[in-house]
Amino acid sequence: MRHFTFVLECTLLIIAGSASAQAQDPAAWTGVWQGLLDGQPSVTLTLAEDSGELAGTVVLNIISREGGQPHVIGLEPHVLVRPHVENNKLSFELRRIDKSSEPMNFTVVRSSDDKARIHCLNCGVEAPIVDLVRAH
Numbered sequence: 413m414r415h416f417t418f419v420l421e422c423t424l425l426i427i428a429g430s431a432s433a434q435a436q437d438p439a440a441w442t443g444v445w446q447g448l449l450d451g452q453p454s455v456t457l458t459l460a461e462d463s464g465e466l467a468g469t470v471v472l473n474i475i476s477r478e479g480g481q482p483h484v485i486g487l488e489p490h491v492l493v494r495p496h497v498e499n500n501k502l503s504f505e506l507r508r509i510d511k512s513s514e515p516m517n518f519t520v521v522r523s524s525d526d527k528a529r530i531h532c533l534n535c536g537v538e539a540p541i542v543d544l545v546r547a548h
Contacts, residue, residue: 438466438497445520445528447542449475450482455530455542457520459495459502468492470506470518502528520544 438461445457452475459468474486493505493515500522505515516535522528526546532539 440525441466441497441502441522444547445530445544446547447530447544449540449542450477452482452484454540455544457530457544459492466495466497466502468495 441459442461443459445455445459446453447455447457449455452473454473454475456471457468458470459466461467468491470490470492472488472490473484474488475482476485488509490506493507495502495504502520502522504518506518507515514534517533518530519533520528520530526548528544528546529541530544531541
């Protein structure tokens with residue numbers, strides 16, 4: 413019985429280590445990730461590893477609720493600054509369009525190979541958390 417428990421524990425550690433290594437692999441993040449807010453396209457995160465390091469862009473759509481129905485009124489394209497992968501979390505900064513204050517700090521947390529959540533950590537209490545899906 414002890415031998416079985418030992419083998420089971422070793423197997424679980426190997427599986428956990430393998431999952432952690434896969435999540436930390438920047439290549440596992442590559443692709444186009446899209447998110448909706450109020451039924452409108454709100455964010456497109458594009459990640460690639462062309463230069464050997466994870467890099468990319470994000471387009472944030474500005475959604476207005478004026479007139480009753482949510483609708484996109486503008487967009488902000490950005491290049492990811494200092495992207496960093498740690499386990500199932502990608503962190504990066506975005507320079508603000510007006511460059512008047514500190515960069516916006518974002519995290520993207522993967523819940524599966526094709527699903528994640530993006531959130532701006534210093535954009536105020538009303539900054540939405542948006543579900544992302546990797547487009548195929």
